[in-house]
Amino acid sequence: MSVTETLIPDYSLPDCNRRVLLTERPEAIPQAGHFAIDEVVPESVPDKHIRVRNVYLSVDPAQRGWAADMNNYSPPVPLGTVMRALGVGVVVESRHPDIAVGDCVYGWLGWQDYAVVSPDQLLYHIGKPRAPLSCYGGILGMNGVTAYLGLTKLGAPKAGETVLVSTAAGAVGSVVGQVARNAGCRTVGLTGSDQKLALCRERFGYDVAINYKSGDLAGRLAAALPEGCNVYFDNVGGTILDTALRNMAVAGRVIQCGTASIASWDPPPTGLRNEREVLTRRLSWQGFVVFDHMADYGLAVEALEKSLLAGELYYEEDIDQGIECAPGAIQALYAGENLGKKLIFIG
């Protein structure tokens, strides 16, 4: 999409708040039936807090983990409460000196019409948007920042190196591929449909794009990586990861950012043993969770904004309309039905 002027609607104070509640604990990928929508009278705004009219609700793979009752890097969402979600919105009421009514914000707004939050629940105080508002929920939001910081801090790609990306057309992966290409790297993308393959080649600028569902991944990956892979940004885990590890160059870096190909961790899945690859190739295999790197969040948004406004970053969005789309959105995401960042417009 191209960058166009942003129009912020003029929102009034609410008389009711629609909320998407987690009502049942999913065993694997959350389905529509695990949620319910209710309507409540909006809560009041305490001191040092703001009321936000949500405009874009975010749908993210990590929500699977937040909904599950398993040891994870975030505590599970309590049953009967608003589903944890990121969102972009406009401040309609402020009892905080640093945030004005009309400012745009991005953060933990939840799947609901209105959120009452304190600044520590915000990831980024947008103020007046310099790019389309939806971008701050995608390429300039957690997805873009994850891509940028994961790649640059853990992958540290050098010009001329080869960077491999799984879910290459996804909300995170497509940014990884483009940031790597803009840094002078050769980029190889793995994706799961011919439509996304075309996007990878024509829009996201990958030097090679591979549909991993078309068979002989090992052979095609080896052919695409004749000198091995220097940086692998992995969002999927599983057998794709195993194959990638066996094509890493010596001193290669593997960034574990997601495990989307594994439908369930209970019972624990098995696969090829990978410690010999780590040893003989002297890999550095690191887990990346963006919340460990919040001190660098603003710098990452600024770098991405600059590239975006210079026309060096292309992005896709898949925007559903209406809060009633939220309950089924995570299952649709895992089914790979979306092209680009999945958001729900409720403004």
Next chain:
Amino acid sequence: MSVTETLIPDYSLPDCNRRVLLTERPEAIPQAGHFAIDEVVPESVPDKHIRVRNVYLSVDPAQRGWAADMNNYSPPVPLGTVMRALGVGVVVESRHPDIAVGDCVYGWLGWQDYAVVSPDQLLYHIGKPRAPLSCYGGILGMNGVTAYLGLTKLGAPKAGETVLVSTAAGAVGSVVGQVARNAGCRTVGLTGSDQKLALCRERFGYDVAINYKSGDLAGRLAAALPEGCNVYFDNVGGTILDTALRNMAVAGRVIQCGTASIASWDPPPTGLRNEREVLTRRLSWQGFVVFDHMADYGLAVEALEKSLLAGELYYEEDIDQGIECAPGAIQALYAGENLGKKLIFIG
């Protein structure tokens, strides 16, 4: 063992050289039958080369990989040639201006009585030893340097952190445990016999030592690591690694230095999938091969010498007598029969 004065025998020039040749390609762990011993007239010494009378031949787990015909981080030893090995010896003939007759050296001397080498085949020019000569083949040799650099460069343990070591009583592991303890860490050691367990507790100063063959490793490891493990120095891989990964603290570092528990990689063994541990615990799992770090070799020897001479490092040696012990030495090493660094004295 305590540090005693080193006596260097007075060696004469050779009239014959006994050599241990690799004669058959092992499928898994090299056995005595894969080698043969011959005697040849010694070669002459080219310009810029030296002739070394080998005193201690080293026996190392990595020799399995060097003998095998598989993709590895060193090329395989050609059949019919001297088995690749480290050794400590005395220079008996020198055509190099920087190395004097009588100097002690450590390096790629091979399993043979005499080696003709150039300086680039040496790992360390000992000169006049400051510690027992055998130490330069063990705690002050590749094993000690591997422990020191792997732990300090990749593990970067801070005082108060917990460091877990597998093959805790081994030639590498016992140094890892002691360097970590001397740096103010809490140390937990995994070993495979009650005799080694006693060594770990009484000599190598581990805070907790566990015999992994005594059952319920998961339960005992969890009990020993109530706040998780910050640094795991792994020499074994396999199910012990899987169990350790599930006891890592957030931001833990895993150093993959060996995979001794895996008897064969053909067919490829399978096990628990570990990418979720890497992600959710934000681990850094790195392969360590000391030969990538040769610029730091001298500094490591000096640091270890200083600790050793100050009485802060204990070491065990298992020294066989006579070159005829070499062919069966690797299988004995993998059977865990040795206590401490395995060397063969042939002086």
